[in-house]
Amino acid sequence: MLGRRGTTAPAEPPVSEPAKHVLRALGAGKKIDEAVLLLPTDVDVGEGECVVLRGPNGSGKTTLLRILAGTVPPSEGEATLDGSPIDERDDLTRTAIAALIGAPATYRDLTLVDHLVLIESTWGNVGEPADDRANEILELLEIDHLAERFPHELSSGQQQLFHLSMVLVRPSSILILDEPEQRLDTDKRDLLTRILLDRKADGSSMLIACHDPAMTEALADTVVDILLA
Amino acid sequence: MTGADRQRLRQVRAAILGNRPDNSMSSALYPLYVAVIAAGTYGIPASQQLFRSLDKRWVAEHVGTPAGAVVAVTLAASLLTLVLLVGRFHGPVVPPLPYLEMVVTSPIPRKVTLARHWWLSLGGASIGGLLAGAVCGAGLAIAGVAEPIVLFPATLSGALFGVLVAEIWLQGQLHGQFQAPMLASRRGSSVLSRRRNALARLDITGLRRQAASNVTIGGAALAGDIRTIRLDAARPTTHARHVRLRPSSPLVVIARRDLLGLRRAPGSALYGLVFAALGSAGLMLSLQSPRTPTMAPLVSLVIAHLGFGAWCEGLRLHADNSGTSRLLGLPYRDTALAHLAVPVSAWTLTTLVVGAGLWLTGLVDPASLVWALGTGALLAGTHLMAAFRGLPPAGVFGPHAGVPAMIFWYAKPLLATLVVGTATAAWAARSASPWNAFSWLLILTCGVVAWGLGLVGKRDRRS
Numbered sequence: 001m002l003g004r005r006g007t008t009a010p011a012e013p014p015v016s017e018p019a020k021h022v023l024r025a026l027g028a029g030k031k032i033d034e035a036v037l038l039l040p041t042d043v044d045v046g047e048g049e050c051v052v053l054r055g056p057n058g059s060g061k062t063t064l065l066r067i068l069a070g071t072v073p074p075s076e077g078e079a080t081l082d083g084s085p086i087d088e089r090d091d092l093t094r095t096a097i098a099a100l101i102g103a104p105a106t107y108r109d110l111t112l113v114d115h116l117v118l119i120e121s122t123w124g125n126v127g128e129p130a131d132d133r134a135n136e137i138l139e140l141l142e143i144d145h146l147a148e149r150f151p152h153e154l155s156s157g158q159q160q161l162f163h164l165s166m167v168l169v170r171p172s173s174i175l176i177l178d179e180p181e182q183r184l185d186t187d188k189r190d191l192l193t194r195i196l197l198d199r200k201a202d203g204s205s206m207l208i209a210c211h212d213p214a215m216t217e218a219l220a221d222t223v224v225d226i227l228l229a
Numbered sequence: 230m231t232g233a234d235r236q237r238l239r240q241v242r243a244a245i246l247g248n249r250p251d252n253s254m255s256s257a258l259y260p261l262y263v264a265v266i267a268a269g270t271y272g273i274p275a276s277q278q279l280f281r282s283l284d285k286r287w288v289a290e291h292v293g294t295p296a297g298a299v300v301a302v303t304l305a306a307s308l309l310t311l312v313l314l315v316g317r318f319h320g321p322v323v324p325p326l327p328y329l330e331m332v333v334t335s336p337i338p339r340k341v342t343l344a345r346h347w348w349l350s351l352g353g354a355s356i357g358g359l360l361a362g363a364v365c366g367a368g369l370a371i372a373g374v375a376e377p378i379v380l381f382p383a384t385l386s387g388a389l390f391g392v393l394v395a396e397i398w399l400q401g402q403l404h405g406q407f408q409a410p411m412l413a414s415r416r417g418s419s420v421l422s423r424r425r426n427a428l429a430r431l432d433i434t435g436l437r438r439q440a441a442s443n444v445t446i447g448g449a450a451l452a453g454d455i456r457t458i459r460l461d462a463a464r465p466t467t468h469a470r471h472v473r474l475r476p477s478s479p480l481v482v483i484a485r486r487d488l489l490g491l492r493r494a495p496g497s498a499l500y501g502l503v504f505a506a507l508g509s510a511g512l513m514l515s516l517q518s519p520r521t522p523t524m525a526p527l528v529s530l531v532i533a534h535l536g537f538g539a540w541c542e543g544l545r546l547h548a549d550n551s552g553t554s555r556l557l558g559l560p561y562r563d564t565a566l567a568h569l570a571v572p573v574s575a576w577t578l579t580t581l582v583v584g585a586g587l588w589l590t591g592l593v594d595p596a597s598l599v600w601a602l603g604t605g606a607l608l609a610g611t612h613l614m615a616a617f618r619g620l621p622p623a624g625v626f627g628p629h630a631g632v633p634a635m636i637f638w639y640a641k642p643l644l645a646t647l648v649v650g651t652a653t654a655a656w657a658a659r660s661a662s663p664w665n666a667f668s669w670l671l672i673l674t675c676g677v678v679a680w681g682l683g684l685v686g687k688r689d690r691r692s
Binding site: 088089091094095098102103104105106107108109110111113114117118119120121122123124125126127128129130131148149150152153166167170 | 460463465466467470471473474475476477478479482483486489490493494542543546547550553555556557558559560561564689690
């Protein structure tokens with residue numbers, strides 16, 4: 001399952017029992033002076049649900065993801081997590097939401113596996129389980145052979161898989177992903193789709209901006225079309 | 230170089246210039262004009278003021294001795310080593326990218342197409358050395374430290390040192406390129422022949438890399454983006470890839486990350502160790518006598534600031550990453566503070582070892598050791614300021630601000646180290662008991678750390 005190579009046993013699902021949360025945008029829009037980045041939009045991501053955002057370039061998909069990840073406040077409407085405003089600096093928000101919006105922070109002097117161990121440890125997963133989880137995630141995304149490479153030694157597609165591994169390794173109950181399929185070949189897109197379907201089956205909620213019709217078809221419970229401002 | 234080569238290069242230059250007049254000579258002479266004016270207006274007054282501020286007896290006791298000569302040779306060797314390292318990333322021969330692509334890749338011999346850029350760098354370095362020597366010589370003469378005749382040997386030595394700097398700089402560029410110096414072996418391997426063929430041995434990949442880096446760094450410098458300059462100049466890490474980060478508790482794993490980072494950058498670790506040892510030793514020694522010139526703690530603090538900074542790469546990388554998706558399970562501020570654990574511990578350990586050695590030889594007292602340990606907290610605060618200062622405010626780029634405003638803005642962390650450290654150290658050296666001054670060092674250090682944490686909070690809110 002999940003595109004693992006060889007005959008080794010399948011990896012355990014990365015998150016076994018995610019907590020239940022509801023992510024909601026109600027008329028959430030973003031304006032900076034006269035520039036409209038996002039028209040007022042409604043989105044509701046329920047427990048274990050996958051919502052896919054579609055829309056032309058510049059329609060505000062990434063802005064909406066940032067608002068719902070709590071890194072940007074809406075200039076109108078509201079964005080809530082379980083009824084409370086979302087703020088990335090709030091521990092509860094960070095614990096619930098794992099977001100990949102643009103390239104995440106990486107350390108140029110750490111290898112891929114070191115990054116995953118660091119993330120695991122800062123979330124309180126210490127000892128051998130952290131090592132095991134790091135290796136599992138790398139195997140899951142079929143980049144375990146790159147474990148001891150530094151980020152600057154990866155191709156753009158490998159970088160994308162590495163960034164996804166950093167989001168998938170940390171505990172979360174809601175995944176927010178901005179075009180996770182970008183720079184991936186067809187096989188890797190299929191692999192990613194299967195991984196996300198497994199996460200969904202385990203109860204994770206997802207909000208994804210996606211331009212791939214096959215991925216959208218496979219993953220989406222709801223599709224929200226964002227209009228160009 | 231044949232006459233035909235020269236003729237072809239003239240035609241190329243004519244094609245590049247088009248109908249515009251060739252003002253390359255005036256472009257080259259203008260910086261020289263500015264440098265001569267700056268040396269006369271600012272350099273000589275500053276130099277003579279510096280020599281006046283020194284205790285003549287102290288200078289006489291130290292300069293003429295073998296130890297003084299060793300210090301001078303060590304300083305010169307350190308500077309030349311630095312120049313060699315700089316040459317690996319930015320050499321003296323870096324033509325613009327279009328010139329590289331269209332002219333340097335042509336069949337015209339490389340030593341012809343690159344000669345102009347080399348002569349400009351050689352001229353700049355030798356004239357810079359000449360002016361530096363003249364400024365030092367004039368300062369010594371005007372301050373009455375030496376006879377006026379010192380101006381001539383100082384100027385000549387400066388010019389010769391400038392030529393040496395340019396040669397070492399070029400050798401650094403040659404060592405920094407990917408291709409082996411094959412032409413040298415084909416045309417003879419003596420030092421002289423290698424030197425003669427130096428320009429011909431520069432490969433296009435290395436030249437392109439340095440030219441592209443030049444564009445990036447030039448743009449970043451104009452925008453005041455010191456982070457881009459640092460990341461562009463740094464060599465990618467490839468050491469110790471098989472050593473793995475061991476899982477630990479959230480704060481400990483950050484410290485382990487920094488230790489692993491230093492293990493993978495042994496040059497930085499060693500540079501930090503040498504500079505921290507020299508800086509802490511200088512600081513402790515400067516507190517021993519009221520006759521010590523104020524310059525001594527000042528120079529020691531600059532060295533200590535640089536050494537401590539070499540251990541702070543983890544802190545800087547954390548600051549660089551603000552604004553990106555956060556994946557660590559620690560609050561931003563806690564992560565920043567955890568990144569200080571390694572540099573503070575390394576400073577403490579280095580100072581204890583150096584201080585114990587100096588104390589056992591009777592050169593310093595325990596109070597100086599405590600002082601140097603306290604300075605570690607000051608350095609932690611100022612490096613927190615440096616890492617999280619972000620980009621300069623728009624006002625720095627205004628028509629009334631200019632380069633001095635930008636330099637001042639960037640130098641604030643170093644200035645904080647120097648002002649707090651030097652003022653309190655000078656006070657301590659001149660008073661019967663150092664503890665009043667030490668109390669003020671701690672109070673001011675608290676202010677500096679609070680300032681640094683304020684900047685961390687600001688970056689946290691903006692990201």
